[in-house]
Amino acid sequence: MSDTIFALSSGPAPAGIAVIRLSGPNALAALQSLVTSPSDRAKCTPRPRHAHRRKLYRPNPEFIAGPIPGSEVLDDALILFFPGPASFTGEDVVELHCHGGAATIAAVLQALGQYPDCRLAEAGEFSRRAFANGNMDLTEAEALSDLIAAETEAQRRLALRLATGAGHDRYQDWTDRLVRILALIEAAVDFPEDDLPPDMLDQNANAIASLIAEWEQDIRLGALSSAIRDGVRVAIVGSPNVGKSSLLNKLAGRDAAIVSEIAGTTRDVIEVRLDLGGYAVTLSDTAGLRDTPDAVEGEGVRRARATAESADIILWVSDDPMVFDMPAPFGVLDTIPVFQLLTKCDLVSAPSQWLDDPNRFGISSVTGVGLQDLLSAITSVCAERYGQATAAVAVRARHREALSRASEALEASLAQPELALSGEDIRVALMEMGRITGRVDVETVLDVVFQEFCIGK
Numbered sequence: 001m002s003d004t005i006f007a008l009s010s011g012p013a014p015a016g017i018a019v020i021r022l023s024g025p026n027a028l029a030a031l032q033s034l035v036t037s038p039s040d041r042a043k044c045t046p047r048p049r050h051a052h053r054r055k056l057y058r059p060n061p062e063f064i065a066g067p068i069p070g071s072e073v074l075d076d077a078l079i080l081f082f083p084g085p086a087s088f089t090g091e092d093v094v095e096l097h098c099h100g101g102a103a104t105i106a107a108v109l110q111a112l113g114q115y116p117d118c119r120l121a122e123a124g125e126f127s128r129r130a131f132a133n134g135n136m137d138l139t140e141a142e143a144l145s146d147l148i149a150a151e152t153e154a155q156r157r158l159a160l161r162l163a164t165g166a167g168h169d170r171y172q173d174w175t176d177r178l179v180r181i182l183a184l185i186e187a188a189v190d191f192p193e194d195d196l197p198p199d200m201l202d203q204n205a206n207a208i209a210s211l212i213a214e215w216e217q218d219i220r221l222g223a224l225s226s227a228i229r230d231g232v233r234v235a236i237v238g239s240p241n242v243g244k245s246s247l248l249n250k251l252a253g254r255d256a257a258i259v260s261e262i263a264g265t266t267r268d269v270i271e272v273r274l275d276l277g278g279y280a281v282t283l284s285d286t287a288g289l290r291d292t293p294d295a296v297e298g299e300g301v302r303r304a305r306a307t308a309e310s311a312d313i314i315l316w317v318s319d320d321p322m323v324f325d326m327p328a329p330f331g332v333l334d335t336i337p338v339f340q341l342l343t344k345c346d347l348v349s350a351p352s353q354w355l356d357d358p359n360r361f362g363i364s365s366v367t368g369v370g371l372q373d374l375l376s377a378i379t380s381v382c383a384e385r386y387g388q389a390t391a392a393v394a395v396r397a398r399h400r401e402a403l404s405r406a407s408e409a410l411e412a413s414l415a416q417p418e419l420a421l422s423g424e425d426i427r428v429a430l431m432e433m434g435r436i437t438g439r440v441d442v443e444t445v446l447d448v449v450f451q452e453f454c455i456g457k
């Protein structure tokens with residue numbers, strides 16, 4: 001019999017309410033030991049999924065006897081009981097909604113820890129049990145942890161869709177299609193003389209080609225989705241003293257970077273996180289780009305270039321409109337948007353002709369002029385480039401690696417001279433699906449489906 005686990009499931013104390021969750025075979029009994037004496041025990045079998053208000057008592061050390069009559073009240077709480085298997089973990093689950101003070105939480109946790117076979121849960125153990133009991137697959141477990149970590153609207157949408165089974169369904173569909181392909185191949189190998197559909201092999205080749213195409217698309221979109229999960233990287237780069245750090249501070253709303261009139265102030269890469277229209281953005285301030293004999297500043301310049309090269313969007317900053325006529329002082333990547341920012345527009349305004357290009361902005365970190373337009377432009381780029389990524393299911397590198405291995409296996413199967421060998425390649429692809437979802441039950445599924453094709457036998 002497995003242990004019963006418990007943990008504080010809500011945020012840290014102090015808070016209005018703290019939710020302590022228990023899961024396992026002794027969850028109900030442990031609850032009963034806190035709320036009632038043995039003779040009353042029947043009274044405390046809470047109605048499933050209904051909230052009850054109960055006093056929690058410091059339990060009798062003998063446990064079996066329940067709280068000692070008149071013993072100390074630990075808290076006045078709401079209790080909920082979710083009998084397995086229709087619970088989050090698939091086991092009996094109890095929730096105690098206590099007062100959210102540190103001492104209350106500690107006292108209740110300590111009382112629960114004394115119950116036989118009850119112990120504090122390890123990190124992720126509730127979800128692990130839900131996975132083990134078939135209540136969620138690996139993609140849903142991963143998405144649940146993303147949902148809990150989500151800070152912005154786009155992160156929430158992406159994670160919620162996958163946590164509620166969108167990834168599970170898509171991988172299941174791909175698995176079902178692979179199983180059908182394999183079943184047809186095996187039927188053709190085992191019963192060549194039977195009357196199989198004449199165009200079966202063509203149909204199979206088409207089915208394989210569409211899977212490869214769908215995976216390629218998902219790998220591409222899934223790679224973009226990492227910008228949603230990890231944040232879109234926006235790098236502020238340009239010559240020294242043009243106002244890069246001032247811009248960062250203004251957008252962050254705090255003095256994150258040192259600003260001075262001395263050229264070469266910034267050395268390290270300074271990052272702030274912003275939420276722009278629901279997209280998480282990591283904005284990086286960098287050292288001004290120039291040749292310098294100073295070794296420390298030189299290292300700063302090297303880091304600035306590296307930051308520019310790995311950015312998703314570059315803000316190329318200058319306080320002189322002529323500078324933009326020259327090639328940008330970093331390896332310009334045609335594939336990413338580069339916005340040109342003319343700073344200090346409170347002192348001199350940007351020439352109106354220069355501003356005709358929608359990728360150019362005249363800004364001032366002193367008056368704030370132009371910043372709203374700049375932020376809107378960054379948000380639009382995020383929505384355009386990354387909005388479609390929320391349709392992907394291969395949102396983790398782990399998924400994309402497995403999908404591309406599966407894709408390679410399908411390519412190989414198309415090239416096989418012998419049917420039996422191409423079946424082996426399809427099995428490899430199926431194993432990769434199983435790796436992604438954590439469910440490798442290819443043979444069982446195959447048995448069921450294969451019967452359909454067992455023509456006349």
Ligand SMILES: Nc1nc2c(ncn2[C@@H]2O[C@H](COP(=O)(O)OP(=O)(O)OP(=O)(O)O)[C@@H](O)[C@H]2O)c(=O)[nH]1
Pocket residue numbers: 239240241242243244245246247258259260261262263264265266267286287288289343344345346347363364365366367
């Ligand atoms: N009037 C005005 N002055 C600005 C503006 N932005 C920056 N400055 C001034 O320009 C000088 C340099 O600003 P910083 O933000 O430190 O420039 P930087 O590009 O980070 O400089 P380095 O870190 O040395 O590369 C400071 O004296 C700022 O006060 C602006 O929009 N208007």
Ligand SMILES: [Mg+2]
Pocket residue numbers: 244245246257258259265266285286287288
């Ligand atoms: Mg600076």
